[in-house]
Amino acid sequence: MATILIDGRPYEVKDGQNLLQACLTLGFNVPYFCWHPALGSIGACRQCAVKRFKNEKDTGGEIVMACMTPAEDSIRISIDDPEAVGFRASVIEWLMLNHPHDCPVCDEGGECHLQDMTVMTGHAYRENRFRKRTYRNQDLGPFVNHEMNRCIQCYRCVRYYRTYAGGGDLNVFSSHDHLYFGRSSEGRLQNDFSGNLVEICPTGVFTDKTLKNHYTRKWDMETAPSVCVHCSLGCNTIPGARYGKLRRVRNRYNRDVNGYFLCDRGRYGYEFVNGPLTVQAPLAKTSRAPEPVALSGEEALARAAAWIANSPGVIGIGSPRASIESNFALRTLVGPDNFYAGLSDKDFEILNLAWEVLRNGVARTPPLSETAQADAVFVLGEDAGNTSPVLALNLRQLARRKAAGLMEEAKIPTWNDSPITRLAESEKGALYLATPCATSLDDMALKTFHAAPPDLGRLGFAVASVISPANAPKVADLIPEELRLAEKIARALKSAARPLIVSGAGSKSRTLIEAAANICTALRQIGRPAQIILALPEANSLGLAMLGASGGIETASGELLSGRAATVIVLENNLFRRCSPETTRDLWGAAKHVIAIDHIVNATTSRAELVLPAASFAQSSGTMVNNEGRAQRFFRVFSPKAPIKESWRWMRDIMGALWRPEAAGWHGLDDLIAAIAAAIPVFSALPSAAPGADFRRAGGKVPRQSHRYSGRTAILAQIDVDEPKAPEDPDTPLAFSMEGDHRQPPSALIPKFWAPGWNSIQSLNRFQQEIGGPLRGGDPGVRLIEPSPQAKARYFTAIPARQVVRVGKWVFVPLHHVFGSEELSALSPGVAGLCPKPYVALHPEDAAALGITEGGRARVDVDGSAYDLSVRMVPTLSRGVAGLPVGLPGGPALDLPASGKVSRGIADE
Amino acid sequence: MLTPEELTEIQAELARYEQKRGGCIEALKTVQRHRGWISDETLAELADFLEMTPAELGSVSTFYNLLFRKPVGRHVILVCTSVSCWVMGMGDLLEHIEKKLGINLGETTADGRFTLLPNVCLGACDRAPVLMIDSDLYGDPDVKTIDEILAGYV
Amino acid sequence: MDHPLTANIRPGEGPPDIEAYGKAGGYRALQKVLKEADPKGLIQTVMDSHLRGRGGAGFPTGRKWSFVPPGDRAAHPVYFIINADEMEPGTFKDRLLLEGNPHLLIEGTIIGAYAIQADIAYIFLRQEYTLAKRSCSRAIARAYERGYLGKNILGSGYSLELYLHTSAGRYICGEETALLNALEGRRAIPRAKPPFPPVTGLWGKPTIVNNVETICNVPIIVEHGADRFRELSRSVDGGTKLYGVSGRVKRPGLWELPMGATIREILEEHAGGMRDGFKLRGIIPGGASTDFLAADQLDVKMDFDSVAAAGSRLGTGTMIILDDRTCPVGMVLNLIRFFARESCGWCTPCREGLPWLARILEAIENGEGRPRDLDILRRHTGLLAPGHTFCALAPGAVEPLQSALTLFEEDFNRHIRENRCPWRK
Numbered sequence A: 001m002a003t004i005l006i007d008g009r010p011y012e013v014k015d016g017q018n019l020l021q022a023c024l025t026l027g028f029n030v031p032y033f034c035w036h037p038a039l040g041s042i043g044a045c046r047q048c049a050v051k052r053f054k055n056e057k058d059t060g061g062e063i064v065m066a067c068m069t070p071a072e073d074s075i076r077i078s079i080d081d082p083e084a085v086g087f088r089a090s091v092i093e094w095l096m097l098n099h100p101h102d103c104p105v106c107d108e109g110g111e112c113h114l115q116d117m118t119v120m121t122g123h124a125y126r127e128n129r130f131r132k133r134t135y136r137n138q139d140l141g142p143f144v145n146h147e148m149n150r151c152i153q154c155y156r157c158v159r160y161y162r163t164y165a166g167g168g169d170l171n172v173f174s175s176h177d178h179l180y181f182g183r184s185s186e187g188r189l190q191n192d193f194s195g196n197l198v199e200i201c202p203t204g205v206f207t208d209k210t211l212k213n214h215y216t217r218k219w220d221m222e223t224a225p226s227v228c229v230h231c232s233l234g235c236n237t238i239p240g241a242r243y244g245k246l247r248r249v250r251n252r253y254n255r256d257v258n259g260y261f262l263c264d265r266g267r268y269g270y271e272f273v274n275g276p277l278t279v280q281a282p283l284a285k286t287s288r289a290p291e292p293v294a295l296s297g298e299e300a301l302a303r304a305a306a307w308i309a310n311s312p313g314v315i316g317i318g319s320p321r322a323s324i325e326s327n328f329a330l331r332t333l334v335g336p337d338n339f340y341a342g343l344s345d346k347d348f349e350i351l352n353l354a355w356e357v358l359r360n361g362v363a364r365t366p367p368l369s370e371t372a373q374a375d376a377v378f379v380l381g382e383d384a385g386n387t388s389p390v391l392a393l394n395l396r397q398l399a400r401r402k403a404a405g406l407m408e409e410a411k412i413p414t415w416n417d418s419p420i421t422r423l424a425e426s427e428k429g430a431l432y433l434a435t436p437c438a439t440s441l442d443d444m445a446l447k448t449f450h451a452a453p454p455d456l457g458r459l460g461f462a463v464a465s466v467i468s469p470a471n472a473p474k475v476a477d478l479i480p481e482e483l484r485l486a487e488k489i490a491r492a493l494k495s496a497a498r499p500l501i502v503s504g505a506g507s508k509s510r511t512l513i514e515a516a517a518n519i520c521t522a523l524r525q526i527g528r529p530a531q532i533i534l535a536l537p538e539a540n541s542l543g544l545a546m547l548g549a550s551g552g553i554e555t556a557s558g559e560l561l562s563g564r565a566a567t568v569i570v571l572e573n574n575l576f577r578r579c580s581p582e583t584t585r586d587l588w589g590a591a592k593h594v595i596a597i598d599h600i601v602n603a604t605t606s607r608a609e610l611v612l613p614a615a616s617f618a619q620s621s622g623t624m625v626n627n628e629g630r631a632q633r634f635f636r637v638f639s640p641k642a643p644i645k646e647s648w649r650w651m652r653d654i655m656g657a658l659w660r661p662e663a664a665g666w667h668g669l670d671d672l673i674a675a676i677a678a679a680i681p682v683f684s685a686l687p688s689a690a691p692g693a694d695f696r697r698a699g700g701k702v703p704r705q706s707h708r709y710s711g712r713t714a715i716l717a718q719i720d721v722d723e724p725k726a727p728e729d730p731d732t733p734l735a736f737s738m739e740g741d742h743r744q745p746p747s748a749l750i751p752k753f754w755a756p757g758w759n760s761i762q763s764l765n766r767f768q769q770e771i772g773g774p775l776r777g778g779d780p781g782v783r784l785i786e787p788s789p790q791a792k793a794r795y796f797t798a799i800p801a802r803q804v805v806r807v808g809k810w811v812f813v814p815l816h817h818v819f820g821s822e823e824l825s826a827l828s829p830g831v832a833g834l835c836p837k838p839y840v841a842l843h844p845e846d847a848a849a850l851g852i853t854e855g856g857r858a859r860v861d862v863d864g865s866a867y868d869l870s871v872r873m874v875p876t877l878s879r880g881v882a883g884l885p886v887g888l889p890g891g892p893a894l895d896l897p898a899s900g901k902v903s904r905g906i907a908d909e
Numbered sequence B: 001m002l003t004p005e006e007l008t009e010i011q012a013e014l015a016r017y018e019q020k021r022g023g024c025i026e027a028l029k030t031v032q033r034h035r036g037w038i039s040d041e042t043l044a045e046l047a048d049f050l051e052m053t054p055a056e057l058g059s060v061s062t063f064y065n066l067l068f069r070k071p072v073g074r075h076v077i078l079v080c081t082s083v084s085c086w087v088m089g090m091g092d093l094l095e096h097i098e099k100k101l102g103i104n105l106g107e108t109t110a111d112g113r114f115t116l117l118p119n120v121c122l123g124a125c126d127r128a129p130v131l132m133i134d135s136d137l138y139g140d141p142d143v144k145t146i147d148e149i150l151a152g153y154v
Numbered sequence C: 001m002d003h004p005l006t007a008n009i010r011p012g013e014g015p016p017d018i019e020a021y022g023k024a025g026g027y028r029a030l031q032k033v034l035k036e037a038d039p040k041g042l043i044q045t046v047m048d049s050h051l052r053g054r055g056g057a058g059f060p061t062g063r064k065w066s067f068v069p070p071g072d073r074a075a076h077p078v079y080f081i082i083n084a085d086e087m088e089p090g091t092f093k094d095r096l097l098l099e100g101n102p103h104l105l106i107e108g109t110i111i112g113a114y115a116i117q118a119d120i121a122y123i124f125l126r127q128e129y130t131l132a133k134r135s136c137s138r139a140i141a142r143a144y145e146r147g148y149l150g151k152n153i154l155g156s157g158y159s160l161e162l163y164l165h166t167s168a169g170r171y172i173c174g175e176e177t178a179l180l181n182a183l184e185g186r187r188a189i190p191r192a193k194p195p196f197p198p199v200t201g202l203w204g205k206p207t208i209v210n211n212v213e214t215i216c217n218v219p220i221i222v223e224h225g226a227d228r229f230r231e232l233s234r235s236v237d238g239g240t241k242l243y244g245v246s247g248r249v250k251r252p253g254l255w256e257l258p259m260g261a262t263i264r265e266i267l268e269e270h271a272g273g274m275r276d277g278f279k280l281r282g283i284i285p286g287g288a289s290t291d292f293l294a295a296d297q298l299d300v301k302m303d304f305d306s307v308a309a310a311g312s313r314l315g316t317g318t319m320i321i322l323d324d325r326t327c328p329v330g331m332v333l334n335l336i337r338f339f340a341r342e343s344c345g346w347c348t349p350c351r352e353g354l355p356w357l358a359r360i361l362e363a364i365e366n367g368e369g370r371p372r373d374l375d376i377l378r379r380h381t382g383l384l385a386p387g388h389t390f391c392a393l394a395p396g397a398v399e400p401l402q403s404a405l406t407l408f409e410e411d412f413n414r415h416i417r418e419n420r421c422p423w424r425k
């Protein structure tokens, strides 16, 4: 701790910070632009000027930049010093000379850091009578809007985009007062984290283009804390809605999870909620009327109840994208033995393996944010950039952290960004990648290894056996090159203070997860602090695994075929994406009634006999468990129109209609959560993921609307001149209202970042215990699993044989796309436009051997079906291995990995 | 396409810098020496060669005023617009040149013969006003001699 | 030995070649240094010589060198860089040395590099100095041939590579940390300090940057000793100085004189006084970023401390003369325009403040000035003070402005009052 004197009064601050951080942590209003807690200080904007005095006697002092000055013990500064105050006002004056003052038509208006800082410095009038400079803007693609005239040249965008996110296509051009921040030529921003620019930019240069399509001011949005549904990392978000439409998604800081940033899939994948492919009402088909007809909620309930009552048996197929609560409700309705996971059997097996590895606790899974602190990382099989983007973003910081460490030895603090960034350009962190083919992290890696999954697994097993030769199983007939690589990786992991093993379900390969687990076990046996992170496919994959199920879809289908069950309830799941056409054919053939509960229209809902409209994540509250094992509550952002409701409510009501007692006590969400916690021990901490519905403080509930929500009394005046009654939310402590307690709620309930004088996202400073640290009162979410110190070291021993390339026998491995492989985001227009067309990836020589040229077509025979696909050349794929993208719209549903045949396609013949 | 000649010259330069990108300014100048200016296409190729992105190399190249990102005339006139030359009457001299060539500072003659650019102090203030045509420095020309000088560049 | 820097320079004849330079005693200092093999002692000698940097800031050269971590504590390669970017308006001294006696610079460079045990040296040369480029590259080649450069120099075991880097424009490249970025192939934006270049410089390695003239003094110090070098001067700073004069004087030019010669001596004896029909109104003593001195301050001695005491800076020691037929407002406008255009664009006060000042001055000069404009100008001379901006460019830029606002206040007022520039036809 250091004691610093601010305007004559002593304050205790943490060591090693700069003055700006220290002052902001203490709650002082020191304005700034170029500094950002995740990017550090560069001293460019000169906005954070304060006075520093040499000693008691020094009355003049000198102006210093707070962000560039260490908050050293007994330093004397003044924020209120008139010269400092005047200088800060002048900085705004300079920036305003050319700023267009177009706040009324600017999307940033009302949540603009520049507006806030202008007010904070008190600058209002200036004597400028010259023409302002103007620029031409660029079309940067579907996500980010560009309006250079508003630029204040703080350099944040390029620093974030280039150095933090690794983007190569945005930069600063020209010099003096002709700077231009943009691309070298117009076109889509190529980086998958481009959306963060809209929060990084302190003014309206980079704004959310999807929001522009249905614009609403921040103060007019209803917002609630939510959790991203587009991968398993569980980044925290704040979606905003108005008039029953989702308008945008913003980052919700959670120091433990996503920190300051989201990926573009997470930020821009939201628009599926707004339709047109949403289920609005119960729909039923009959043999006489094959076209679906809308029913009332009651009719639908009655029909479902009748089928269930008359069925010999009912099975439920759950979903990794539905909440714990909805899955549990289905499991309760059909009985645990009749609950299936909603994944192919293969995927279910891999998910269970991951769960087993995490549950047995050989190694801790760090919170996502800690993955940026690792000092040696081995990635085994996972293309994190495409399956779990923010994880990849964190792994990118390895080189920077190494550079920061080196600089720290030279007494350069970690916040002094420029020297660290320069050094980081030529440094590589200890990042080792073993993946089927090149990934977006390859440029950051010390070493990459591309091979078929079994060979990747062999490398992993070899690493484990090098670390612990006495205990870990040995890999036979390694080639010297692989052994050397294994030794190198083992050495790096052993000598690291925070070694991290990354693997996951992306390659759909058991052996990779087993090898990863072995490495952790080996490290632990020699007393090293191994950490593991397994990327899982979907937002609630781990939650589903933790609930437990009797099998995957093939098993479920077998159950129907056996005649033991005749009715199947499919929860928020499109089975046609998950297993082979054969399986779905069987299932539909065997089932007497298929009931689908979902919020989006898809092949499953179209073929179901009865469809019940479920509430999407934005219209419902519940809990999901991310890949870390962290249970996180998401809250309704806006209310669904009846009869749309949460899936669990449908289940509860069906049970009610059947006079079943189990759900009789489920009046609200909390009751259900309590029931889950009581029924399944691993969920015992579930209630503490967030305060329950009865949480109150003096001012009442936590309002979703802002202090200045406008038009409330007239919002539906064209329908009714009376003010409509606000929707109730009995499930949570949040209210659809502008009345309530606007003070900072417990962190899990923060619906918006907003503080007096701070209208922009930078108001976050006021919600943190210390700048860049945890939210006040601790970060939201509760970890459900921790490694147990007693866990027995147990090695997996099934070491695969080397992959042999045999002519005519192809191995198909799954490939992932950040835009396209995830179901819900791919339904959102911005993302949809970026989804690749289905293809097969081949090694160029393999393609040449087949006589196929780039862009040509290939016939792929797999699982008894044939597909005609265009060919992509991927030189880093192994010979004999073909990559097939997972989940692309219009692409085949394949149960990978698989083997089969590739031949020259029709168009090419 | 970068010519083999250009590539050899660039390679030789690169050897003098600890990191590849260190040679990027020399590389840009090399290309400019051969082509007069650096087009977007050339820049992209060069960036590729230097393992940089076009945006990165573009960011560097647009910073420096003697790297030309637009076509220039066969001869580039750098006019010292700094203080000593201004005191010594560059204003009138420049006006004369502008009239004579029919262009303003920053422009190129229609026949592509001259580009007229302002420049920082050319470090020959004792001979002010000065200007430089290609790599030749001219001190204190008057209205008559400048016409003769210009005539020497075709 | 009165003109050690320029003794071998014969204007119009081209530089002495390596033979001629050797005959005149060249490379003897280098041999001495290598024989003594005492880098620390060498640094001490340079400290004792009271040599202060000639690039503008006047930092004691020996002290600067002593900041490089010695021997094996340094990360190698260690870099030694000659700043030959000379772009300060009104400054034309390094050109003479570069064109006129490149071997003196090269010898000084090798000695300086040896003092800090550098492995690689660069001469960072502005692109427009084409003649200097030719003379330096030829001289470097010769020095390599003679074994003064390259591996195991003269059998001493010391090796040094010397490269000539020609830049691509932009005044800010002369700022030593911006220069490092330019050499690394980046935008020439100054760097934050700390880290300081002697510890973390070019590519993160220990680096010293010195001005051309500074380094040309080094062989002289080695050869004649620190005491003799100090004796060359008429002030506490050691050595001679290249003084220049430009503007409406009879003989604009450059002269090597003892450090501490008076303005009067330089202006009247050497430059021959004002041209007929012109009166002296003000003097910018050391390049565009120094304060005006008044016409009656002719007895100020041109050394670092004396000029500072008189209210300006020695800077580069090359004066610009303002005469009575030149508009002081126009002159300041020219200066501020220059700095506004040459701002690197990194920090707000410089990037936005200077262009604003330029436009205000332009308005005043065009007869569109308003009384309040002067307040804005005055306010900015304080706002753009050292430490307020990221580097010294903007503070330098407002130096002539701030002194002009006092010295020539009435001229500014007249422009505004009469709505025109009194000097315009």
Ligand SMILES: Cc1cc2nc3c(=O)[nH]c(=O)nc-3n(C[C@H](O)[C@H](O)[C@H](O)COP(=O)(O)O)c2cc1C
Pocket: C052, C053, C054, C055, C056, C057, C058, C059, C061, C083, C084, C085, C086, C087, C088, C171, C172, C173, C174, C175, C176, C177, C209, C210, C211, C212, C214, C215, C391, C392, C393
């Ligand atoms: C904007 C700016 C431009 C400069 N330009 C030059 C220059 O062209 N040549 C030079 O030697 N020093 C220049 N300097 C000074 C250098 O930063 C540095 O102090 C000098 O090269 C050190 O050498 P010295 O110690 O030998 O004087 C400049 C400084 C600033 C702030």
Ligand code: SF4
Pocket: C172, C190, C342, C343, C344, C345, C346, C347, C348, C350, C351, C389, C390, C391, C392, C393, C394, C395
């Ligand atoms: S004062 Fe600021 S903007 Fe100006 S040159 Fe220096 S760093 Fe660049």
Ligand code: FES
Pocket: A020, A031, A032, A033, A034, A035, A042, A043, A044, A045, A046, A047, A048, A049, A065, A066, A067, A068
């Ligand atoms: S925030 Fe400190 S200079 Fe920009």
